[in-house]
Amino acid sequence: MMITLHSVGLAVVVGLAIAINLRLLGRFRTIPFSSLRVFFTIAWVGFLVNFLSGAALFTSQATGYVTDATFLIKMAFVLVGAATLGYLQPAVARIGDGHGADSVVPSGTRTAAVISLVVWAGAIITGRLIAYL
Amino acid sequence: MNSVLDWMETTWINALALNYAWTWPILETLHFIGMSLLIGAILVMDLRLIGVQRVIPSLTVHQLLPMAFIGFGLNLLTGIVFLFGDPHRYAINPAFQIKAVLIVLAGLNALLYAVKVAPAMSNAPPHGDTPALAKAVGATSLALWIGVICFGRLIPYLGLGEL
Numbered sequence: 357m358m359i360t361l362h363s364v365g366l367a368v369v370v371g372l373a374i375a376i377n378l379r380l381l382g383r384f385r386t387i388p389f390s391s392l393r394v395f396f397t398i399a400w401v402g403f404l405v406n407f408l409s410g411a412a413l414f415t416s417q418a419t420g421y422v423t424d425a426t427f428l429i430k431m432a433f434v435l436v437g438a439a440t441l442g443y444l445q446p447a448v449a450r451i452g453d454g455h456g457a458d459s460v461v462p463s464g465t466r467t468a469a470v471i472s473l474v475v476w477a478g479a480i481i482t483g484r485l486i487a488y489l
Numbered sequence: 490m491n492s493v494l495d496w497m498e499t500t501w502i503n504a505l506a507l508n509y510a511w512t513w514p515i516l517e518t519l520h521f522i523g524m525s526l527l528i529g530a531i532l533v534m535d536l537r538l539i540g541v542q543r544v545i546p547s548l549t550v551h552q553l554l555p556m557a558f559i560g561f562g563l564n565l566l567t568g569i570v571f572l573f574g575d576p577h578r579y580a581i582n583p584a585f586q587i588k589a590v591l592i593v594l595a596g597l598n599a600l601l602y603a604v605k606v607a608p609a610m611s612n613a614p615p616h617g618d619t620p621a622l623a624k625a626v627g628a629t630s631l632a633l634w635i636g637v638i639c640f641g642r643l644i645p646y647l648g649l650g651e652l
Contacts, residue, residue, distance in 0.1 A: 357646070360639040366521065367638055371529020375553065386549035387533070391542045395533065477522065484518045 361409040366483075368402030370476045373441060377469040380448070380461050389451045396445045403438060426482050426489045433479035440472035490580070497576040506574025513574070516567040523567065524638065526560025531630060538606075538619055538627030546615035548607065582648035588640040595633040602626050 372395045379387055414421055421427045447465045461469075497503060506512055530553040536542060537550045572579050579585045606623045613620070619627075 357643070359646075360642045363521075363524075363638050363642040364635055367524050367528035368532065370522075370525035371527070372532060373529070374525060375529040375533055375556065378556070384552045386546055386552060388544050391544045394536075394542055398532065476525075480521045480525070481518050484521055485514060488514045 358409045358412045362406055362413065365402040365405035365409060366480070369399050369406060369437075370480060372396075372399040372402070373437070373472055373476050376444065376448070377473050380444070380465060380469040382461075389448055392448050393445075396441065396448070399441060403441075424486060424489075426486045430479055430482035430486065433475045433482060436475045437472060437479055440468050440475065443468050444472065494576040494580055497573045500573055502570055502573035503576075506570050512570070516570055520564055520567045520571075523560040523563030527557050527564065528560075528634060528638070530554070530557035530560065531634060535627040535630045538602075538630075539624045540619045543616045543618070547610055547613070547617075547619065548615070578648055579644075582644055584640045584643040584647040588637055588644070591633050591636045591640065595630060595637065598626055598629050598633060602630075 375384070376392055376395060376399070378384060379389070379392065444465065447462070447468070451461060451465070506516075533553055534550040534557070537545050537547060602623075606620070606626050609620060610623060
């Protein structure tokens with residue numbers, strides 16, 4: 357069932373985005389930045405699952421969704437969220453390979469991590485509210 | 490059993506859930522955010538337990554435990570409000586029943602990790618491969634929590650029977 361896949365994918369994408377972003381913001385300092393690559397990959401797998409299951413859910417009620425402001429705002433959040441992941445992945449690769457558990461995270465990267473946390477929360481809030489508004 | 494369910498409907502938690510139009514959607518949103526916190530944290534911990542990303546010193550993934558517990562706590566609290574808000578329907582809902590069993594099993598699995606696996610791993614090299622039991626516990630945890638999500642999401646679809 358598409359809606360269950362969509363929930364699992366959501367938890368994977370947003371959950372790993374939260375873990376990665378908190379690492380960039382100074383938590384979980386024993387987790388080397390070089391180990392984050394695999395978690396980006398898994399997050400993208402979750403994103404793909406949700407792109408496909410979301411497309412299937414969309415086509416079941418396309419005319420309703422395209423005029424739904426809540427849905428459109430959610431799509432904007434998801435786009436920006438994906439963009440932050442796409443921006444952060446090479447940025448994390450540049451930070452280094454784990455020798456510096458205390459490697460300095462550039463302020464631009466930290467800003468992107470905060471934006472990423474906010475927009476993914478926004479995507480969940482608006483996504484859930486589609487059913488109510 | 491029925492008297493417990495009846496009592497739940499007389500509590501202030503039931504009133505909180507039903508008397509305000511926004512309680513349910515707000516708590517549902519928090520339930521999804523808690524789910525993400527829990528799943529994100531256990532993905533990192535369980536994959537390391539399975540032996541993926543040995544560059545991470547094995548037991549240091551415990552740093553993610555607060556993220557997992559905050560997510561679980563948030564979902565336990567919001568989940569209790571849902572349960573008190575509609576106790577009779579949850580009690581007979583097969584998806585909810587399966588979800589509850591899976592959560593208990595995941596808890597027992599976590600207990601097995603804390604009692605047996607983590608102590609054994611504390612003496613092992615931090616970047617080495619993990620014992621077979623650790624891999625089994627990690628894989629079981631991931632499978633159980635994914636099951637919890639699936640059956641949780643199915644509650645509104647499998648619970649349409651008459652009271």
